[in-house]
Amino acid sequence: MTTTETKLTTPAPAAVRTPRPWLRTLGLRSAGVAALLGVWWLVTALEIWPRVLVPTPGDVWDAFLTVAGIRPDENGRTGFSGYTLWQHLGMSLERILLGAGIGTILGIVIGLAIGTIPLVRVLLEPGVTFLRQLPPLAYFSLLVIWFGIDETPKIWLLLIAAMPPVAVATAAAVGGVHRDYVNGARSLGAGRWDVIWWVIVPAALPEILVGIRLGVGVAYTSVVAAETINGVPGIGGMIRDAQRYLQTDVVILGILVLGISGVLLDSCLRWAEHRVGPWRGRA
Numbered sequence: 001m002t003t004t005e006t007k008l009t010t011p012a013p014a015a016v017r018t019p020r021p022w023l024r025t026l027g028l029r030s031a032g033v034a035a036l037l038g039v040w041w042l043v044t045a046l047e048i049w050p051r052v053l054v055p056t057p058g059d060v061w062d063a064f065l066t067v068a069g070i071r072p073d074e075n076g077r078t079g080f081s082g083y084t085l086w087q088h089l090g091m092s093l094e095r096i097l098l099g100a101g102i103g104t105i106l107g108i109v110i111g112l113a114i115g116t117i118p119l120v121r122v123l124l125e126p127g128v129t130f131l132r133q134l135p136p137l138a139y140f141s142l143l144v145i146w147f148g149i150d151e152t153p154k155i156w157l158l159l160i161a162a163m164p165p166v167a168v169a170t171a172a173a174v175g176g177v178h179r180d181y182v183n184g185a186r187s188l189g190a191g192r193w194d195v196i197w198w199v200i201v202p203a204a205l206p207e208i209l210v211g212i213r214l215g216v217g218v219a220y221t222s223v224v225a226a227e228t229i230n231g232v233p234g235i236g237g238m239i240r241d242a243q244r245y246l247q248t249d250v251v252i253l254g255i256l257v258l259g260i261s262g263v264l265l266d267s268c269l270r271w272a273e274h275r276v277g278p279w280r281g282r283a
Contacts (some may be wrong), residue, residue, distance in 0.1 A: 035245035055249040063249040065209070067238075080242050080250060083233040089257060091233040092223050095151070099158025099226075100219035104212050107163040111170020111211070115204075116196060125171070132164035136222040144229060154226040161222040169211020173204035209273040216269060220262050 037057060044056040045218050051059070065071040069084040078084065110128065113120040136157055143153035185199045201208075227236025235254050242250035260279075 001133055004124070012204075027173075034212060052246060053248060055252065056248065059249045060252050063253045067250060067253060074182040080238050081232045083238075085238075085253075085257065088233045088235050088238045088254075089200060092235040093261070095154050095226065095234070096158060096216070096219055096223055099155045100162040100216045102155070103162030103219065104166050104215055106159070106206060107166025107211070107215060110163070111167040111208070112174060112201075114167065114171040117173025117199065121171070128164050128167045131160060133169060136225045137160050140228075149230040150176065153229075154265050157226045158219040158222055162219040164215075165218055166208075166211045166215040169214065170204065170208050173207030173211070174200055176207070177203045205275070209269075209276060212271065213266060213269045217262070217266065220258075220265065224258070 023068045039058055040122040042050070044051065044054055048054070056061075062071075062073075065084070066078055067080045067085040069078040069086075072078050080088070081140050110124060114125055116129070139160065140153065140157050142149075143156050147153040147156065181199050181203055182195055190198065223234070224236035224239060228240055231237030231240065235258050239251050239254040242248075242254065
């Protein structure tokens with residue numbers, strides 16, 4: 001057999017399989033979480049700070065089992081402040097979804113008005129910008145004076161926190177719609193509301209969804225402030241009560257629960273963003 005024939009009959013080497021992107025991402029994120037847990041364990045093992053100030057990961061896990069109602073503590077009690085972890089989390093999510101939901105709707109309406117009506121832009125844009133610059137605690141005390149200590153001031157706080165980012169993003173998205181789209185629709189006989197509904201809103205939708213994510217994120221970070229007064233049940237109220245009694249493990253547990261649930265909620269919004277506006281970045 002000649003050398004040429006040998007080369008022709010030699011089997012091609014097997015293709016090297018590359019790991020799937022999602023698997024690689026999952027591995028990297030798992031490694032990052034493991035590294036953080038390792039640093040946390042090392043700090044507690046070296047006893048740099050007293051255990052009452054920096055509890056071990058095992059202490060926080062035990063607090064989770066007790067507060068979640070899975071395993072009672074040494075006194076036979078479960079939950080915290082009369083409620084389980086899931087009741088605290090459920091109440092916080094209910095407040096966030098209600099306040100941020102109303103704020104999102106108002107933000108879209110105001111943003112569309114600012115972006116399409118010059119007179120409304122002159123009247124409302126300074127007020128929206130003013131609210132966007134205020135930290136939640138700056139006006140929460142005033143809301144308590146006006147509405148008391150029940151649910152109303154909490155919902156108003158989350159509403160005001162979520163509305164300005166959505167309004168600003170919506171107005172900017174509407175202003176960025178290419179004028180050829182609008183002029184083309186008008187040349188075909190479309191009226192003002194037809195242009196807004198069938199041209200401007202679809203073209204601006206991807207950026208509006210980004211604004212919704214920002215607004216919900218701001219509301220999520222404001223829920224602890226909203227629950228500092230009469231916030232039980234609620235994760236913020238749980239953290240506040242645990243801080244009063246120096247139960248640092250419960251405080252860290254509340255922070256972790258807020259962070260993890262916030263990441264999951266943002267992932268849901270990102271999924272909705274890709275589903276509703278898949279053309280973002282492509283057109």
